[in-house]
Amino acid sequence: MGDIVTAGVLVIGDEILSGRTKDKNIGFIAEYLTNIGIDLKEVRIVADNESDIVAALNALRARYTYVFTTGGIGPTHDDITADSIAKALDVSIDYHPEVVARFKERYQKPGELNEARLRMARLPRGSEPIQSATILAPGFRIGNVIVMAGVPSIMQAMMDIVAPSLQVGERMLSESVRGNCREGDIGTPLREIAEAHPDTTIGSYPFLDENGKPNTSLVVRSRDQAKLTAAMDAIRAMLTALKVPQ
Amino acid sequence: MGDIVTAGVLVIGDEILSGRTKDKNIGFIAEYLTNIGIDLKEVRIVADNESDIVAALNALRARYTYVFTTGGIGPTHDDITADSIAKALDVSIDYHPEVVARFKERYQKPGELNEARLRMARLPRGSEPIQSATILAPGFRIGNVIVMAGVPSIMQAMMDIVAPSLQVGERMLSESVRGNCREGDIGTPLREIAEAHPDTTIGSYPFLDENGKPNTSLVVRSRDQAKLTAAMDAIRAMLTALKVPQ
Structure with missing residues (x-):
């Protein structure tokens, strides 16, 4: 069995905690990581507050192979992610020459490359920018920390850029069956x-069906296809014995 | 100025971390708490794993006025929330007579009130059930911890039951304006x-408008209406000076 590669996600933003913005990034990242063979183990959402960001980041980066952050990398005063990460990693922060060069090319109108925009070129020392022709504020990677935008379309573009460089493990496989029964x-x-299938994880998820009737989804996960199939066969046999329609 | 009442949310569930299920509870709870005068400060999502749940719960309940959990209170083997909370609070767990009595009324067919269903009546000692005629698996409250279902409609019904009993603080007010500009x-x-309006929090949130053009939402939050209005007036004046259409 291959190595297991793990991740934590840190969502940074007052607007998520106030309920004003509904997060759409956690579900995307969770599914993305599962598909490429990285196990997402924990997510934290914290406010735009330096000490909260530093504490959460340090907890997650010590515990997991990678930490992915979203939010707080724009040009305004409430964008404090880069500074907070520099503080957490105890490194300095400065204008990244490559990003500044891109900005000079991009912002050529008088006054356009102002102090606020230049702030987005400040990266913690040792960071590698995550950028493309369509990405304005760059994300960056430093050590095992990957810093991404909060706007979903930009975050998704950054995941595509960074993913090929990530170490991945054996993929967690999964299969599910609709139970047509109550949990x-x-x-x-x-x-x-x-209990009889210890190398699998079996989940039971209640939901209300098309007619509002309680139903159950049964999901088996394993890195071993044969073990997954054996557990799923046992579940199907159980459902048949219960005489529920499959 | 009134007291500030804070909360953490703990989402429990492998299915959220694998990306199979997209969480819909965090946004609902965030908005609900903001509306009643409780500040949501932190969210954590952890797997169906006892030690992860215990560690996250203990961190959150020590830090905030309330902790709201979702998920893991059903009748199957992967529902370990009640046991984990008993462990975190170092109390025993046992069948709650009031819940058992309700179940006996509810499940009268032979074999229906089985071991699995009875498991849902096990609550940590000192818990107060959160239930109603339409809620099967009860939620519960113990100390400052409020334990709710993962199924959104049931969680929402539980919030409505528990909310009137919560201590609330002065509401955080907010107003927003569409900037019609880039951040x-x-x-x-x-x-x-x-900087000139220290008793307010000003957030700047980029978004893509109807035509895919970058735009910015500016949000002022404060518990003091006059201070909020003053900051919002300053923002409108700034936007006018920039000659952007309001």
Whole structure:
């Protein structure tokens, strides 16, 4: 079995905590990482507050292979991600020559390359910019920390740029079946199946079906296809024994 | 100025971290708490893993007035929230007589009130159930921890039940204006306004408008209406001086 590569996500932004903006990045990153073979283990959302960002970042970067952050890399006073990360990593922060050169090319009108925009070229020492022709404020990578935009379309473009450079592990495989039953009907036999298949993770997720009736999704996850199939077969046999329509 | 009441949210569930299920609860709770006068300060998402749940819960409950959890209170083996919370709070867990009585009324068919369903009646000692005629698996409140379902409609019903019993603070007020400008155009004057209005929080949020053009939302938040209005007036004056259409 290959190495397991893990990740944490740190979402930075008052607007998510106030409920004004509904986060769309966590679900995207979770699915993206699962697909390339990185296990997302933890997510934290913190305010635009330096000490909160520093504490969360240091907890996550010590614990997981990678930390992905979103938000706070724009040109305004509330964009404090780069400074906070420099502080967490105890490195200086300065204008990155490559980013400044791109900005000079991009902003040629008089006064356009102002102090606020130049702020976006300040990166913690040792950072590698994550940028492209369509990305204005660059993201960056420093050590195991990958810093991305909060705007979903830009964040997604940054994931595509950075992903090929990431170490990945053996992919977590998953299969699911619609139980057509209530969770409470299968709790006891499902536990027995979970205990009999220790190299799999079996999840049971209740949902309301098209008619508002309680139903259950059963999901088996494993890095080993044969073990996954064996557990899924056991679940299907259990559902058949319960005489629920498949 | 009234007391400030704070909260953390702990989302429990492998399915969120794998990306299979997209969380819809964080945004709802964030908006709900803001509206009733509780400041959401931090969110964590952890897997269905006892030690992860215990560590996150203990960090959050020590730090904030309330902690709201979602997920993991159903009848299957992967529902370990109640046990994990008992462990975090170092209390025993047992069948709650009131919940058991409700279940006996609810599940009268032979075999229906099975071991799996009865598991949902196990609450940490000292818990107060959060239930209603339409809620099957009860949520519960113990100390400053409020434990809710992961299914959004049920979680929302639980919030409505528990909300009237919560201590609330002075509401954070907010107003926003569409900047019709790029963030980089206003970064410098906006910082000056933010510095001149210390009892407000001013946020600048980039977005792509209906035509895909970069635009900016400017949001002022304060518990003091007069201070909020003063900051918002300064922002409108700045936008007018920049000659952007309002």
